Amino acid sequence: MNRILVIEDEPAMRHALEDALTSTGYRVITAADGAIGLERAQSEHPDLILLDVMLPKLDGFALAAELRRLRSTVPILLLTAKGGVEDRVTGLDAGADDYLAKPFHPQELLARVRALLRRQERGAAPVDHLRLGDVVIDFARQTASRGSQPLHLTPKEISMLRLLAEARGAVITREQFLDLVWGYGAFPTTRTVDTHIAALRTKLEAVPAQPKYLVTVHGSGYRLVLPT
Ligand code: CA
Numbered sequence: 001m002n003r004i005l006v007i008e009d010e011p012a013m014r015h016a017l018e019d020a021l022t023s024t025g026y027r028v029i030t031a032a033d034g035a036i037g038l039e040r041a042q043s044e045h046p047d048l049i050l051l052d053v054m055l056p057k058l059d060g061f062a063l064a065a066e067l068r069r070l071r072s073t074v075p076i077l078l079l080t081a082k083g084g085v086e087d088r089v090t091g092l093d094a095g096a097d098d099y100l101a102k103p104f105h106p107q108e109l110l111a112r113v114r115a116l117l118r119r120q121e122r123g124a125a126p127v128d129h130l131r132l133g134d135v136v137i138d139f140a141r142q143t144a145s146r147g148s149q150p151l152h153l154t155p156k157e158i159s160m161l162r163l164l165a166e167a168r169g170a171v172i173t174r175e176q177f178l179d180l181v182w183g184y185g186a187f188p189t190t191r192t193v194d195t196h197i198a199a200l201r202t203k204l205e206a207v208p209a210q211p212k213y214l215v216t217v218h219g220s221g222y223r224l225v226l227p228t
Contacts (some may be wrong), residue, residue: 002117003027005046007037009055020106034058041067042179048075048116061094068095074114127165132204132213137161154180156199164224172223197222
């Protein structure tokens with residue numbers, strides 16, 4: 001079931017959106033200001049965000065831009081109060097995928113939600129396995145092997161490798177590991193990430209002190225270098 005985060009400060013509009021979406025079978029999470037909205041977007045991993053533009057604390061444009069800076073690919077449907085072209089352009093430039101000007105018909109809203117969710121499903125290319133030298137990690141089965149021998153990786157280690165693999169060479173920061181692997185409600189420190197990377201290097205690298213695959217990007221985080 002798809003989960004939709006509604007970020008809207010006007011209670012009447014928030015409730016109307018929530019009703020329209022839940023009665024169609026979506027699960028709905030709500031936030032009444034931009035700061036809480038950003039926090040829920042990161043902790044709840046919604047499948048889509050309905051985002052009002054004029055919001056207390058953090059407006060919709062800034063929120064969309066911040067999510068894209070954090071490498072979130074969640075579809076964002078911007079709800080603009082004004083019909084002005086400037087708002088739409090600013091919103092799309094900030095990283096929104098589509099917009100709808102208020103007032104709108106619930107049927108049009110639902111059609112746009114369906115379209116964005118379909119587009120997201122088509123575009124998602126999950127990585128199902130990863131090969132590093134003679135080690136193969138199977139993300140669907142959550143198992144790993146070296147040659148014909150099973151290799152023990154913990155669920156956290158497998159999740160970290162998946163995140164790195166899906167980033168396709170881009171840096172994953174320690175904070176992103178904590179957000180996306182440990183999740184909301186856990187309170188490990190960024191040192192925890194380093195400890196897990198060290199353990200992974202011991203298991204995966206020929207010379208753990210000189211990693212070929214799990215590379216440190218100083219002052220930033222880690223990235224995965226795939227063998228060519
Ligand atoms: Ca508003």
